[in-house]
Amino acid sequence: KVASMLVAGLVLAACGKKEPAPAASAPVASAPASAAEPAPAKVYAVGTDAAYAPFEFQNEKGEIVGFSVDLLNAVAEKGGFKVKFVNTPWEGIFNALGQGDRDVLISSITITDERKQTMDFSDPYFDANQLIAVKENSKVAKFDDLKKLKVGVQTGTTGDEVVTKLQGKTATTIKRFESTPLALKELEAGGVDAVVADNGVVIHYVANNAGAKFKTVSDTKSFAPEQYGIAVKKGNAELLAQINKGLAAVKADGTYNAIYKKTFGTEPAAAAASA
Ligand code: ARG
Numbered sequence: 001k002v003a004s005m006l007v008a009g010l011v012l013a014a015c016g017k018k019e020p021a022p023a024a025s026a027p028v029a030s031a032p033a034s035a036a037e038p039a040p041a042k043v044y045a046v047g048t049d050a051a052y053a054p055f056e057f058q059n060e061k062g063e064i065v066g067f068s069v070d071l072l073n074a075v076a077e078k079g080g081f082k083v084k085f086v087n088t089p090w091e092g093i094f095n096a097l098g099q100g101d102r103d104v105l106i107s108s109i110t111i112t113d114e115r116k117q118t119m120d121f122s123d124p125y126f127d128a129n130q131l132i133a134v135k136e137n138s139k140v141a142k143f144d145d146l147k148k149l150k151v152g153v154q155t156g157t158t159g160d161e162v163v164t165k166l167q168g169k170t171a172t173t174i175k176r177f178e179s180t181p182l183a184l185k186e187l188e189a190g191g192v193d194a195v196v197a198d199n200g201v202v203i204h205y206v207a208n209n210a211g212a213k214f215k216t217v218s219d220t221k222s223f224a225p226e227q228y229g230i231a232v233k234k235g236n237a238e239l240l241a242q243i244n245k246g247l248a249a250v251k252a253d254g255t256y257n258a259i260y261k262k263t264f265g266t267e268p269a270a271a272a273a274s275a
Pocket residue numbers: 048049050051052056090107108109110111154156157158159180198
């Protein structure tokens with residue numbers, strides 16, 4: 001009997017070696033679910049560059065919070081899936097999706113034709129545009145005034161794109177930062193003359209950093225309207241459908257408006273909610 005138990009133990013050990021435990025990121029293995037008890041839903045890893053208040057940022061406890069987090073949590077609930085947010089630097093965020101390290105991205109990502117070639121986007125959930133931040137005493141009045149000035153942007157954002165288009169690819173006066181707050185800090189320190197970034201983030205920063213003595217300069221003629229979308233890996237039609245279903249539901253039942261009001265203190269303009 002002891003011998004047979006030993007053999008069984010060896011067989012088990014051998015099996016254990018051949019079949020290593022699933023990686024931490026794989027769905028948790030569980031006993032086969034009965035018909036009455038469906039298998040637990042997979043938890044999708046959501047990448048977000050959490051240095052983008054009030055959309056996605058870390059609170060004092062280090063938790064990822066903000067408009068995007070509230071929105072996607074609500075969308076997931078209505079769409080019937082589960083999410084877990086993972087702070088993901090902007091510069092690697094699209095690669096992380098392409099390589100399957102993240103299943104979803106929500107990071108105030110502007111839907112662009114170029115990005116659509118490498119990922120799929122949900123229906124738009126937020127209207128945005130570029131906005132210029134300068135020191136209170138700056139003479140800058142329009143985007144064109146930045147042609148020869150030192151301008152800070154977050155690398156690889158739509159702000160980077162418009163400034164690169166204005167100044168040219170080889171311009172040495174474009175200062176690229178890994179986050180938008182770092183670019184704004186550099187403006188405060190006098191290292192750049194202006195920062196171009198998404199309006200919501202610039203407005204939030206200016207309002208919460210009175211000591212920086214910034215003002216904003218809007219130039220609707222120079223900046224095309226932008227819309228944020230939730231991204232999934234190209235071809236992940238099933239998850240995209242769940243996201244769009246959830247998004248439509250939260251827009252229809254007032255949840256979207258409530259999250260908007262919680263974040264910005266006002267109701268969204270009619271166009272934004274129906275976009
Ligand atoms: N909307 C801009 C873009 O898509 C900037 C987004 C940056 N997001 C962030 N969480 N840092 O390029």
